[in-house]
Amino acid sequence: MAxxxxxxxxxxxxxxxxxxxxxxxxxxxxxxRAQAFEQFTQRGLPHRRVEExxxxxxxxxxxxxxxFAGVPAADEVKAALAGAKALAGVEALQVPxxxxxxxRDAVDFHNLPENVEIVPLAxxxxxxxxxLARLSPVPWANDNPVYQLNTSxxxxxxxxxxxxxxxxxxxxxxxxxxxxxxATATRILVVVEEGASVTLLETHESTNGANHQPNDVIEMIxxxxxxxxxxxxxxxxxxxxxLSTLAAKIGGEALFNSINVVAGSAxxxxxxxxxxxxxxxxxxxxxATMLKGTQHADSTLVVEHAAPHCESRxxxxxxxxxxxxxxxxxxxxxxxxxxxxxxRMMSAALLLEEGGSMNNKPELEIFADDVQCAHGATCGQLxxxxxxxxxxxxxxxxxAESLLVQAFLxxxxxxxxxxxxxxxxxxxxxGWLKAxx
Amino acid sequence: MLEIKNxxxxxxxxxxLNGLNLTVNKGEVAAIMGxxxxxxxxxxxxxxxxxxxxxxxxxxxxxxxxxxxxxPDQRAAAGVFLAFQYPLEIPGVASMTFLKATLNxxxxxRGEAELTTPDFIKxxxxxxxxLEIPKDMLKRALNVGFSGGEKKxxxxxxxxxxxxxxxxxxxxxxxxxxxxxxxVSEGVNALRSQDRAFLVITHYQRLLNHIVPDTVHxxxxxxxxxxxxxxxxxxxxxxxxADYRETEAA
Numbered sequence: 115m116a117x118x119x120x121x122x123x124x125x126x127x128x129x130x131x132x133x134x135x136x137x138x139x140x141x142x143x144x145x146x147r148a149q150a151f152e153q154f155t156q157r158g159l160p161h162r163r164v165e166e167x168x169x170x171x172x173x174x175x176x177x178x179x180x181x182f183a184g185v186p187a188a189d190e191v192k193a194a195l196a197g198a199k200a201l202a203g204v205e206a207l208q209v210p211x212x213x214x215x216x217x218r219d220a221v222d223f224h225n226l227p228e229n230v231e232i233v234p235l236a237x238x239x240x241x242x243x244x245x246l247a248r249l250s251p252v253p254w255a256n257d258n259p260v261y262q263l264n265t266s267x268x269x270x271x272x273x274x275x276x277x278x279x280x281x282x283x284x285x286x287x288x289x290x291x292x293x294x295x296x297a298t299a300t301r302i303l304v305v306v307e308e309g310a311s312v313t314l315l316e317t318h319e320s321t322n323g324a325n326h327q328p329n330d331v332i333e334m335i336x337x338x339x340x341x342x343x344x345x346x347x348x349x350x351x352x353x354x355x356x357l358s359t360l361a362a363k364i365g366g367e368a369l370f371n372s373i374n375v376v377a378g379s380a381x382x383x384x385x386x387x388x389x390x391x392x393x394x395x396x397x398x399x400x401x402a403t404m405l406k407g408t409q410h411a412d413s414t415l416v417v418e419h420a421a422p423h424c425e426s427r428x429x430x431x432x433x434x435x436x437x438x439x440x441x442x443x444x445x446x447x448x449x450x451x452x453x454x455x456x457x458r459m460m461s462a463a464l465l466l467e468e469g470g471s472m473n474n475k476p477e478l479e480i481f482a483d484d485v486q487c488a489h490g491a492t493c494g495q496l497x498x499x500x501x502x503x504x505x506x507x508x509x510x511x512x513x514a515e516s517l518l519v520q521a522f523l524x525x526x527x528x529x530x531x532x533x534x535x536x537x538x539x540x541x542x543x544x545g546w547l548k549a550x551x
Numbered sequence: 552m553l554e555i556k557n558x559x560x561x562x563x564x565x566x567x568l569n570g571l572n573l574t575v576n577k578g579e580v581a582a583i584m585g586x587x588x589x590x591x592x593x594x595x596x597x598x599x600x601x602x603x604x605x606x607x608x609x610x611x612x613x614x615x616x617x618x619x620x621x622x623p624d625q626r627a628a629a630g631v632f633l634a635f636q637y638p639l640e641i642p643g644v645a646s647m648t649f650l651k652a653t654l655n656x657x658x659x660x661r662g663e664a665e666l667t668t669p670d671f672i673k674x675x676x677x678x679x680x681x682l683e684i685p686k687d688m689l690k691r692a693l694n695v696g697f698s699g700g701e702k703k704x705x706x707x708x709x710x711x712x713x714x715x716x717x718x719x720x721x722x723x724x725x726x727x728x729x730x731x732x733x734x735v736s737e738g739v740n741a742l743r744s745q746d747r748a749f750l751v752i753t754h755y756q757r758l759l760n761h762i763v764p765d766t767v768h769x770x771x772x773x774x775x776x777x778x779x780x781x782x783x784x785x786x787x788x789x790x791x792x793a794d795y796r797e798t799e800a801a
Binding site: 498499500502503504505506507508509510511513514517518520521522524525 | 599600602623631639642643644648649652654692709
């Protein structure tokens with residue numbers, strides 16, 4: 115095998131060239147980037163014969179690589195942030211990024227809320243900040259090609275330390291404003307210290323519909339007795355190819371609640387890699403995905419119950435209109451020592467028309483003998499009898515369908531604790547349904 | 552008000568209604584009684600517009616308009632209301648949200664202004680009090696976890712709010728205890744008016760003690776085989792449907 119030269123696709127060649135020219139200009143040491151890129155190169159862009167990418171063939175989907183975005187000009191930043199809409203009505207500490215670069219001026223570092231510390235990543239990488247050692251809290255994420263690409267190209271981001279309870283949410287707002295396609299790679303690290311609590315909002319959008327290629331990673335280290343509420347919204351333009359990863363390591367007796375709402379992108383893949391690292395922790399990972407046209411959205415989830423007595427609940431709801439494609443891959447791993455694990459994973463898809471498709475792949479890997487684990491996957495159409503009932507009461511068909519779709523997605527949204535955010539998400543669903551009719 | 556002429560309906564190649572004729576006048580309460588499988592529920596679904604049924608012949612005129620050409624929601628806006636035998640549970644849709652959506656959809660279809668929230672709540676509360684529906688029931692998802700009696704009361708609440716001109720009660724008495732039967736019947740009786748007609752479908756005479764009909768029709772093998780006054784119901788209760796089943800076998 116060693117003598118075989120693998121043929122590179124044009125996209126892989128472009129990535130190699132991009133890395134070659136960028137590696138010296140990207141902040142920080144090139145060593146770890148080079149290592150990650152080397153690992154990526156060994157296997158290249160994952161394709162359908164790679165089990166984890168069977169339903170999302172990145173080699174086929176990434177034919178071209180957009181140029182990596184530079185630091186935007188001040189007026190571009192201003193216009194981008196003025197036009198940002200995602201979760202705009204939710205009062206929060208704004209931590210904005212434009213074209214993948216942290217907008218430093220938008221944050222008043224001298225008046226940060228109590229218990230919040232923010233360090234710009236580009237500077238931290240350049241200075242060799244001590245927190246950098248805490249990046250990559252989920253070791254096996256390093257084997258993932260999407261994550262490897264992010265490690266290779268990450269240009270900016272922030273590191274946030276939450277030292278205690280934080281009242282108002284922290285809103286990581288990503289806006290891509292470049293007029294033609296750009297690639298971005300951002301990395302966020304959030305360290306939530308023992309006993310601390312925070313609500314993190316994360317939104318991704320574009321001021322134009324260009325075929326941007328964001329690759330975003332958010333990493334979280336949540337200590338014992340922490341409470342983390344994470345709401346992520348993919349409201350990217352309708353040509354974007356959006357790759358994202360949440361890698362979280364969660365301590366004992368903690369509450370960790372994450373939801374990803376997909377309302378944009380031509381192609382998206384959101385990966386959640388979580389390790390439950392202490393006993394009696396409660397994890398909830400939800401997804402609410404709305405697809406139309408020929409959109410493709412992949413939700414991939416791996417939860418490792420590394421400690422006993424933990425509970426995890428995963429609920430993914432996907433609504434598929436027209437000829438769109440949904441993917442759910444979820445895996446719960448329970449090593450032999452993680453007794454009394456209670457894990458339940460469910461993926462439900464609703465196909466509104468005949469041409470759509472859903473690929474469900476729930477998996478359980480259980481080595482302990484005293485656990486309760488279950489998974490389920492359903493795929494169906496709107497219930498004709500329910501539609502008739504609603505129509506017989508006077509609702510026109512589209513309205514009846516909308517009400518049932520809202521109810522279907524509502525089950526995933528109801529766990530969002532922040533009321534304003536939850537209402538904004540309900541509004542996102544309503545907006546999607548309105549655009550449909 | 553409602554005129555059904557020679558209605559022939561089948562479902563999956565099985566003939567259910569065989570040239571049914573029926574007239575219900577304004578202000579009239581008509582009861583339809585008949586054995587299992589005689590086509591009573593099919594008739595109610597066909598009037599309301601359920602898709603599964605194939606209408607081969609005949610027409611259904613509501614105030615002179617053929618409803619067979621209308622979608623179920625258009626029929627509702629035209630005044631048709633079907634109180635379901637088995638009201639459906641709709642998880643995730645709060646009862647109040649549902650009520651408001653239906654009420655406003657019908658008003659919109661009729662070119663009326665939407666109700667303001669205070670006006671809407673006032674109307675719901677008034678109807679709920681009369682039907683002894685507790686407020687917390689209205690906060691729950693529609694019919695989810697409701698008892699049989701609660702579901703039927705919720706149907707009548709909808710009827711009271713929507714103020715339809717032609718109401719079909721499809722075995723509304725099934726699954727009701729004596730108290731619930733009384734409450735539901737009182738709710739229906741309160742809605743009786745000169746401008747509103749009812750078609751009450753039931754197996755048993757019991758319901759008709761509470762909702763006293765003007766006319767009673769006997770249905771068998773997809774046809775009305777006998778029509779009489781309220782005393783016909785008592786006769787059926789005493790003798791059963793045996794006399795009419797023979798028609799079915801023939």
